[in-house]
Amino acid sequence: MSAHLTTVAGVAVDTRHFIGGERVASAETFTDLSPIDGNTLAEVSRGTAAEAAAAVAAAKAAFPGWAATPRAERARILRGIADGVDKRVEELAAVETADNGALLRSHRRGVMPRVAHNFRFFADRLVGLDHGDFTTRGHTNHVSWDPAGPCVLITPWNAPLMLATWKVAPALAAGNTVVLKPAEWSPLTASLLADIATGAGLPAGVLNVVQGHGSEIGEALTSHPDVRRISFTGSVPTARRIAASAAANLTPLSLELGGKSPLLVFADADLDLAVDLAVEQYDNAGQVCLAATRILVEASVAEEFTRRLGEKAAGLEQGDPRHETTDIGPNIHPRQLERIDGFVRRALAAGARAVVGGHRGEGQYYAPTLLTDVAQDSEIVQEEVFGPVLTLQTFTDEDEAVRLANDTRFGLAATVATGDAERAARVAARLVAGTVWVNCFFVRDLRAPFGGSRHSGVGREGGTWSFDFYCDVKNTVTAPKGFEDHG
Structure with missing residues (x-):
């Protein structure tokens, strides 16, 4: 086997970059560890400014041809990528579980099928993309979505x-070319995606994958003058650096950032449902940006709710994410585990009480934790932990519930549990959030806009909003007369 191939869960993965349709190695590598057991999965090519420049150059060179490719042909290739994902669901699921520690059953049943759906949805959306012409004093207005150019996508x-x-x-559907930079803690399935895309007939240079540390390769990508769009999902501090880097070229940004979302439980809610919604927030070991980590409960039912939630959280099975019965797997990296533990230790020292959890487990596992007796202005309430840690506070009326819910710098999502439809509508209208779920959680439709308010992000993607971002939207106005003068 090549020195640049690693075998993960029986699947061969190339650890080099993918630039211009070819595999490219770097002089140095970085170590990719499995959060399941801490063992080394791979030594991955560690990109620098040189690889960033080469990837952007490849994307720029491939752009005219891909942009000129008819919509139907672009859609056909995207559907081919979806078919390729479907054929490798088991392999992709196994590699990703080894790489990031999320539940294997979730990857098999939900996540990887969603990957294929992403491609099919935007292929279909592309073919049907049409604003519809309209007239102004007899003149015809025609709206079109022109491909913007090379896009840097940081995930x-x-x-x-x-x-x-x-x-x-959506970036490919729009006719753009892409430089994808996956996170260094979980880079392996991006490499497999490059193989799948090539197998589906995507031309060389249309999708490029570069790996490495953001501090070493990120700025070279985001500051490049030939990049026309940057989309980033991650932390607020990193987003600030990206925005500053992109500012010199006025490169448009889409930023999906952190969250500190609330779950509002009113006394008229179905408490069984509300408890189930709260337990869902431990999904993926709490490493979900949308998670409603601040539980706000009406005081009259708080004692009963807290008891039920504590019992259910304590019954969650934590362990190897490859086992079918596991509910919560490991956290991604020793550094992240230390960060989570630091938040909890400081909260406990400040007077918080752990109803359940509040401590590390073996290896990279952190016990599902529920903290009460926390102040609204405390760090544990205001800052994103990104681990299996929930806080619980009480409120006495609707106004206080909304005030507490909105009292952070974030605004990504919110969840409301209530048996009163009118209250649900009133509260949802007052919440600062890009998405509000009522008596449900994590119901996502690609036709809907997605993004955050305040420090949770800039812009919206999904449906036509994605094309609005990844394209230069043009309006062509044509007079009703004049053509006949030229034959």
């Missing part, structure tokens, strides 16, 4: 392939 480690393809699929 996180918590749902590597799904979140990468959430960006890659």
Whole structure:
């Protein structure tokens, strides 16, 4: 086997970059560890400014041809990529579980099928993309979506392939070329995506994958004058650096950032449903940007709710994510585990009480944790932990519930549990959030806009909003007369 191939869960993965349709190695590598057991999965090519420049150059060279490719042909290739994902669901699921520690059953049943759906959805959306002409004083207005150019897409480690393809699929559908930079803690399925795309007939240079540390390759990508769009999912501090880097070229940005989302539980809610919604927030070991980590409960039912939630959280099975019965797997990296533990230790020292959890497990596992007796202005309430840690506070009326819910710098999502439809509508209208779920959680439709308010992001993607971002939207106005003068 080549020195640049690693075998993960029986699947061969190329650890080199993919630039201009070819595999390219770097002089140095970085070590990719499995969060399951801490063992080394691969030594991965560590990109620098040189690889960034080469990838952008390849994307620029491939852009005219791909942009000129008819919509139907672009859609056909995207559907071919979806077919390729479907054929490799088991392999992709196994590699991603080894790489980021999320549940294998979730990858098999939900995440990887969603990856394929991302490509099919935007292929279909592309073919049907049409504003409809309209007239102004007899003049015809025609709206079109012109491909923008090379796009840099920087993706996180918590749902590597799904979140990468959430960006890659619309960018390619729009007629753009792509440089994808996956997170260094979970880079392997991005490499497999490059293989699948090539097998589906995507031309060389249309999709490029470069790996490495953001501090070494990221700025070279985001500051490049030939880049026409940048989409990033990750932390607020990194987004600030990206925005500053892109500012010199006025490169448009789409930023999906952190969250500190609330779950509002009113006394008239179905408490069984509300408890189930709260337990869902431990999904993926709490490493979900949308997670409602701040539980706000009406005081009259708080004691009963807290008891039920504590019991259910304590019953979650934590362990190897490859086992069918596991509910919570490991956290991604020793550095992230230390960060989570630091938040909890400081909260406990400040007077918080752990109803359940509040401590590390073996290896890279952190016990599902529920903290009460927390102040609204405390760090644990205001800052994103990104681990299996929930806080619980009480409120006495609707106004206080909304005030507490909105009292952070974030605004990504919110969840409301209530048996009153009118209250649901009132509260949802007052919440600062890009998405509000009522008596449900994590119901996502690609036709809907997605993004955050305040420090949770800039812009919206999904449906036509994705094409609005990844394209230069043009309006052509044509007079009713004049053509006959020229034959």
